[in-house]
Amino acid sequence: MKYSPNNNRLSPKILFIILCVLCLGAVTASALFPNITSPFQTIAGVTVVPMQKGINRIGTEIGKFFDQFESIQELQAENEELQKRVDNLLLENHALSQDQNELERLRSLYQLDKKYSDYDKVAASIISSGSSNWFNTFIIDKGKKDGIKKNMNVIAGSGLVGIVTEVGPNHAQVRSIIDDSSNVAAMFSRTSDFCILVGSQKQIEEGYINVININKDAKVKDGDELVTSPTSSKFLPGITIGYVKDVKVESSNLEKSAKLEPVVDFKHLREVFVIKELKEQPKLN
Structure with missing residues (x-):
C-alpha cells in the first residue's frame, strides 16, 4: 500500500469539532478557574486588544473610504445632471436668440413692405x-x-x-x-x-x-x-x-x-x- 499525504490530514468536520471542544473548554475553565486563566487573559489583553483596535481602525478607515467614494459618485452624478441642464438652457437660449433675430428681420421686412406699398x-x-x-x-x-x-x-x-x-x-x-x-x-x-x-x-x-x-x-x-x-x-x-x-x-x-x-x-x-x-x-x- 502506497503512502499518501492525505491519509494523515484531518477532515474539516473533525477539525471543526476539535475547535468547538477547545473553545467550550476554554469558556468552562475561565468560569471555574478564573485564577488559572488570568495569565491567558493578560496575554490576550496585551496582544489581541491592540490588534483588535488596529483592525477596528482599519475597518473605520475603509468605511470612510467607501463613504467618500459614494459621495464622489453622487457628486459626479449631480455634476452630470447639472451639465445636462446647462446644455439644455444654452440650447434654449440659442433657439430664443435665433427666433428673436428672425422676428426682427421679419418685422424689418414688414416695415419695408409698408414703406414701399405702392410697388408690387x-x-x-x-x-x-x-x-x-x-x-x-x-x-x-x-x-x-x-x-x-x-x-x-x-x-x-x-x-x-x-x-x-x-x-x-x-x-x-x-x-x-x-x-x-x-x-x-x-x-x-x-x-x-x-x-x-x-x-x-x-x-x-x-x-x-x-x-x-x-x-x-x-x-x-x-x-x-x-x-x-x-x-x-x-x-x-x-x-x-x-x-x-x-x-x-x-x-x-x-x-x-x-x-x-x-x-x-x-x-x-x-x-x-x-x-x-x-x-x-x-x-x-
Whole structure:
C-alpha cells in the first residue's frame, strides 16, 4: 500500500469539532478557574486588544473610504445632471436668440413692405454669395417663374440693396450698391441736389461708400438722407440708400464729396424684396 499525504490530514468536520471542544473548554475553565486563566487573559489583553483596535481602525478607515467614494459618485452624478441642464438652457437660449433675430428681420421686412406699398414685390431668400464677407453679389431663390426680370430693384432692411443682373428659371443674381462695379445716381431728399454713389468693397470694410459729384454750392450737411434719383436709368426714384457724413469741398474747389452710411447691413443679409417694376425709359420724339 502506497503512502499518501492525505491519509494523515484531518477532515474539516473533525477539525471543526476539535475547535468547538477547545473553545467550550476554554469558556468552562475561565468560569471555574478564573485564577488559572488570568495569565491567558493578560496575554490576550496585551496582544489581541491592540490588534483588535488596529483592525477596528482599519475597518473605520475603509468605511470612510467607501463613504467618500459614494459621495464622489453622487457628486459626479449631480455634476452630470447639472451639465445636462446647462446644455439644455444654452440650447434654449440659442433657439430664443435665433427666433428673436428672425422676428426682427421679419418685422424689418414688414416695415419695408409698408414703406414701399405702392410697388408690387416678391420676397426672396439668399441662397448663395461670393467669397467675400460682404454681400456685394449674391443669388436669390426666385427667377423667371416668379416674374423676376433683369434690372429689377432689390431692397431690404430700410432701403436699397442693389439690382438684378442675371435671371434663371428659379434663381437670379443680384449686384449690390457696394460692389466695385456699381454706380448709382442719387439725390439728397432735403435739398434735391444730385450726386453719384460709387461702390467700393474696400471702403465698405470701413463702413461707408463714397458720394461724389455734389454741387459745390449745395446746402447739404452731415446726416442728410440720400435716395435714388429720378434721373437714374435703372433705379426707381425715392428709395432710401443711407445718410451722409464728412461732407467737404474737394481740393479742386469745383464740387463736394461725402461718405454714405448705408441703411442696409450688407454683412448679414438673409431675405430681400424684389420690386416687380422696371424703371420706365422716357421716349424721345
